[in-house]
Amino acid sequence: MIRFIVRRLLQSVPLLLVISLLIFALIHAAPGGPLSTYLENPNVRPEDIERLRRAMGLDRPLGVQYLSWLRAFVQGDWGFSYADGRPVLDRLVERIPATLELIGVACVMALLAALPVGIIAAINRRFDRVSSVFAVAGISLPVFWFGLLLQLVFAGALGWLPSSGRTSFDGGDVADRAAHLVLPATVLAAALSAAWSRYLRRAMRDTVARPFMRAARARGLSQRTLLLHHALPNALPTFVTVVLLDISMMASGAVVTESIFAWPGIGSLFTEALGKRDYAVLMAFLMCGSIAVMVLNLVADLAVHALDPRTRDAA
Amino acid sequence: MKRFLLVSALVLASCGRERARPAASTDLLTIGYDREPDTMNRYATHILEDIESCVVEGLVTNDEAMNIVPVLALEVPTTANGGVDLRPDGGMDVTWKLRPGITWHDGVPHTSADVKFTVDAINKGDWKPESVDGFDRISSVDTPDSLTAVVHYREVYAPYRLQFVRGTLPKHLLDGKSIDAATEYNRKPLGTGPYRVVEWKTGEHILLEGVPNYWRGAEYPKIKRLLFKFLPNTTTRINQLKSGEVQMVALVPWDKVRELRGLPAVRLNTVVGNGYEHVTLNQKHFTPFADVVVRRAMAHAIDRDLIVRSLLDNLVKVVDGPIQPLSSAYEKDVTRYEYNPARARALLDSAGWVVAGDGIRSRAGTRLAFTLITQSGFAIRENVSQALQKQFKDVGIEANVRLIDGTSISSIWFKGDFDAMLHWWQQGADPEITLFFAADRMPPAGRNINYFRDDTLTAMLYASDRTADEATRITLLKQVQKRLALFVPELPLYNTSKVDAVPATLRGFTGNPTNAGPFWNVYQWQLTAAK
């Protein structure tokens, strides 16, 4: 087990190196740079641009810039934001709680919906049909469209909920925060719960079709018992894998949601940083995202290992 | 079935728009702001200084009619009032008299030492001020007494009046410190203005609170708190205004104004802007633009009135040149190119551009076809560029529209790597346009991205810059405008008027045509109880 973890961690080092090189090249290939925003102002003269370019170290060759970034990054120094001059780490750290809160709540909502729906759908054919309609619909809506629609209805027309933001500035109590969470979390949870319930249902059905289940059926166990006591535990490990992988990818799904709902998380930080070509923040965001996915991948593998009845019995 | 849900939701949404919202407090104004500032340091920021200007005041500011009015200065120095002295060596001395009795928010008096410190700090060059324009022409500052600062320029510098529009840096706080690293100052600057920063919640908002003893009088500012919510997504911003979650949005995009008409809680305030939307014709990149006949034909080909009437809902006015009607240097009587496609065709025929089989003209193997770039995500520009495309096509000119994101496009025009571009320049209150039209101001030395070369014009422009006499300067600039209209190096379209959506209950709001922004007189604003 330990050896497995160590091996995976070692493997991820060269991968992260490749990823960092790839995204560094990519973001620097994009036209414009951190100084582009200055160009709009006619009072900023070319001399000023040159002066700022030197001050920011952007006049150095790209290779040198990459190496100095890499050297600092592995030492835990993530540099300073080109936009506001503050440490990149500070900028990320202050945004992460908001994103975790949003993703966490969305996942809980999605799981609360997906687990019962998936299980009942596996057992009951009628329910299966109805739920599948909603499930397929849930993953077929463009996220920004769905988000704007919710805003228009629940914040605009009905006025029940705040349309965006994380807290009212003078509120901030639990009720206020919950009210702000409802719409963005719903948007994120909609697609997830749809995908997850479908997945769980299918995994359970697949398990029922396996030979050992046929043997169990031959012993006279009811379909219901089979599903709940045998299919579900068997389907869970892969289900958990899917859930963990999806969660790890939500950082990017949240980019749209955070933008629409002005959610102060790392997704909206990314959008802002991309617009300003804030290289330091972009690198840190993408590296963090990649590392988070890799870690969750590993956790998923470990979880499968721990949950799988076969490996558990063997242990 | 989701479609029905959708339709019914939309119906519901449109019904609900009329619903009344609870009356907001008169002590708090919530503003939906389109971006988060990078820093609150006015000299380091490269975006509008709306929030900053509530805290840090300049020696002068621009009022709603674009006049330069004193704030921390007692008066604006001129040759007439003895504030400006032309030295025999070609240099210039400007004497700023500071208003007495003004203290920074920490109680320390605001003095001429702060003016001197500001100049020295910017010229020292060890940090990242956005622009050092003008400052680099200052040789030194003398402070004969605590309220007098004499600024010595190496040469005559006509825009001197706006030198300190961004205020001063507090010497007692920043002396000996690295200003880039002065995070505390850059996040919560020390100012003399009506408000101070109490909270900056990254990604969410900045909260300003009125200071207790504002120098204009204890009754100011009348609104106790200003809350700037960062809402970069335009739809979200407009939706919050509709739902009453924010009360004010500055600079509403013209195509969104229609959405806000008829909202009882919102008043739309329009001022003529100090910028102009135009099509830049890069003669270096697409040589047919170098022919004045082609340019005149293009000017006749476009129906600016129709575009303004339809796509811009009459929110802007057609203009014929770079200096805008509000400016004292504005010249009204210039060559005007009315919409006349027949005349455009005749001009092109006369210049030897013959219509080919595909309906597009060509001459000696060169097609009259170019790429028109403009900023993506800017609905009005996307639409106007397509209307222009059609109007050019009607006279046999092909314009291929290409949309480019805002960050990329500035680096493209800065390199001169485009044929034609639909965009605007937003200018300061000073009418200097040398940077945009002088022959030696082509990139990288300036913003002459038409690559227009006219020596007479260039001489006139520089002469206008190097006089401290206002009347002479205006005469020269009026001649400049006539010459520009005659040779039409670019196609002016319309003035970029500024529309601000403010609460119907707000008193004292005027708007502002310049980059001083609508918050220039925020201390006077007052929210009255809803009727």
Place this chain on the structure above:
Amino acid sequence: MSASAYTGVPATRAPLIAGVLLGVLLLGAALAPVLAPYAVDALDLANRRAAPSMRHWFGTDELGRDLLTRVLFGARVSLAIGLVSAMVSAAIGAAVGSIAGYAGPLADDVLMRITDAMLAIPRLPLLMIAAAVLQPSVPVLVLLVGLAGWMETARVVRAEVLSLAARDFVSAARAIGASPARVVLRHVLPGVLPAAAVATTLAVGRGILMESALSFFGVGVQPPTASWGNMLYQAQTTMTSEPWLAIFPGAMIFLTVLACNAVGDAIGAATS
């Protein structure tokens, strides 16, 4: 699919309905120049934002262009992005997956770690940056969305290959001396096809949604070229005043993705 729940059409017919719908959409896209009532770039500034009528069935947009025409031409772009990018994904995914599953532990390890790495980089942000670099044209977007989406297919294919490779008939083929390439092409890939087909159909819908998300950030298909994504994006602020501008392209995206998912589900159900 939606029909089955509300009109009592048996669910088994849903994939059929979905298939027919997709066929109609493809046909409409292919015949857009013939079917469209107006020229695709015909502006009419005097008749902007007109509500649906007999003259303009879907109404007109900000520039007075016929929305039905735009939706038809938009179908070409959106469907092309969905279909072609899904094929790009499927081809890369199938190749990577079958090599990883069949060519031994070393290749498996290397390829799967690369797949993990590709999966690890946040996808939408990556695409947003890539689109900014390359300037979004339709072919570029097709390629980008395709290149960003092969990883799921690769994983599915690999898993299927691994399980198939262990089966008797494959071992038998190997035992009688068939070359690895032959074994893969003849015996393994056919077995993998259903799973790959499901993944690919789902990828069509994902591609279309991805384009609309990119449009939301201004890096999708650029006007004047119409795509459902950019039409929807342009309509976002007028959802209350001119709902038709948002409803038609939105409904097209929704129905297409719905149909793709329904077909994918049906293939999955039929083969499992």
